[in-house]
Amino acid sequence: MPIPKQGFKWSAGSDVGRFRKNNEDAFLALTFDAHQVQYLGKYGTADFTSGDFVFAVSDGMGGANAGEFASRIAVQKITDIMPKSFRLGVEGFERGELDFLVELISSIHKEMVWMGINYEEVRGMGATLTLCWLTPDKSFFAHVGDSRLYYLPTGTHTITQVSEDHTHVGWLFRQGKITAFQARTHPGKNLLQQSLGGESQHIDPQLGSFEFESGDKWVLCSDGISDGISDTRIETLINTPPPPFQNMEPADRLIREARDEYGKDNLTAIVIEVM
Numbered sequence: 001m002p003i004p005k006q007g008f009k010w011s012a013g014s015d016v017g018r019f020r021k022n023n024e025d026a027f028l029a030l031t032f033d034a035h036q037v038q039y040l041g042k043y044g045t046a047d048f049t050s051g052d053f054v055f056a057v058s059d060g061m062g063g064a065n066a067g068e069f070a071s072r073i074a075v076q077k078i079t080d081i082m083p084k085s086f087r088l089g090v091e092g093f094e095r096g097e098l099d100f101l102v103e104l105i106s107s108i109h110k111e112m113v114w115m116g117i118n119y120e121e122v123r124g125m126g127a128t129l130t131l132c133w134l135t136p137d138k139s140f141f142a143h144v145g146d147s148r149l150y151y152l153p154t155g156t157h158t159i160t161q162v163s164e165d166h167t168h169v170g171w172l173f174r175q176g177k178i179t180a181f182q183a184r185t186h187p188g189k190n191l192l193q194q195s196l197g198g199e200s201q202h203i204d205p206q207l208g209s210f211e212f213e214s215g216d217k218w219v220l221c222s223d224g225i226s227d228g229i230s231d232t233r234i235e236t237l238i239n240t241p242p243p244p245f246q247n248m249e250p251a252d253r254l255i256r257e258a259r260d261e262y263g264k265d266n267l268t269a270i271v272i273e274v275m
Helices: 068-091 095-116 168-176 180-185 223-229 231-239 250-263
Strands: 010-014 025-032 037-039 043-046 053-063 129-134 140-146 147-150 206-210 217-221 269-273
Touching: 010 025, 010 053, 010 250, 025 068, 025 269, 037 068, 043 217, 053 068, 053 217, 053 269, 068 095, 068 129, 068 180, 095 140, 095 206, 095 231, 140 269, 147 223, 147 231, 168 180, 217 223, 217 231, 223 231, 223 250, 223 269, 231 250, 250 269
Parallel strands: none
Antiparallel strands: 010 043, 010 269, 025 037, 025 053, 053 129, 129 140, 140 206, 147 217, 217 269
């Protein structure tokens, strides 16, 4: 079923956590057309009369300030490049959205690798990236690393992890060799097999597209959220929040709960709901 034309609402936020000194996460919320981009606030509603929308979460790595720098490179490159995709559609070319996302991911990766080679202070920096691109007719996603994209269909109390963790532990879980609990508590759960920049010479981003309907929700989050609270708890906090959380925006509920329960890492979340 096509996306309802009336639009959607979102909430977004990020927190340094209880133990880190700096926040290496970054998130992006923007709308764009063929000519310009406009950054969005942490909370809002919108329709598709003025353009497409992109939401993204990136978790930087590299120590010192390099991780913080890496995640911001990722979201800035999205801002610089995405209007080109809209322009191709306006000019009547086949949009090829997933091919465009491959080029976008490759461009970010090459930029980080080049900077890591040429600037010693950011050598070895890398980042995850989970991106959701909303158009009037369909939505697309791209993913590298272990940040996550979840889908919560309307009228149900289910949650599905759409993104695949690019870790060996994630692979073990997908193969049925370990349980979800074992994956969450495994000591090697955060050892990435691929990321943007860093030591990854070749990346193979996960890509996909989907149609959705009124009431559907999506969650994008860094591993500070998914390490801190279970998938079931994420669904509960969004769909049926207990009284202490009912007056909070959905993204803020996830950040507050993960900070209180875990808080060892930076915490970033975006929640999108189709209206």
